Amino acid sequence: MRTRVVERVPPDTTAGAALMDMDGQLHQLAWQLQHNGHDWSEIAAELGCDETVARAMADRYLADSESRAQKDQFSLFDL
Numbered sequence: 001m002r003t004r005v006v007e008r009v010p011p012d013t014t015a016g017a018a019l020m021d022m023d024g025q026l027h028q029l030a031w032q033l034q035h036n037g038h039d040w041s042e043i044a045a046e047l048g049c050d051e052t053v054a055r056a057m058a059d060r061y062l063a064d065s066e067s068r069a070q071k072d073q074f075s076l077f078d079l
Helices: 014-035 040-047 051-072
Strands: none
Touching: 014 040, 014 051, 040 051
16 A cells, blocks of 8 residues: 655645746646747656656646636626
């Protein structure tokens, strides 16, 4: 049986908010580096993770950004 070393901190706590912010920054960095033309092996080395994790971070950033944009978008016909 595998023991978890780090437990998830609820995002509604100060520590949880800081961790969520750090996660978001790493996700954004992965996306930005890829967007700027770096390959996944370079990005993974920069972030200190596996290439698949770096891709997942960039994908998560993009999905979260699109979700926020969709949520914040108002309808022209509801004004």
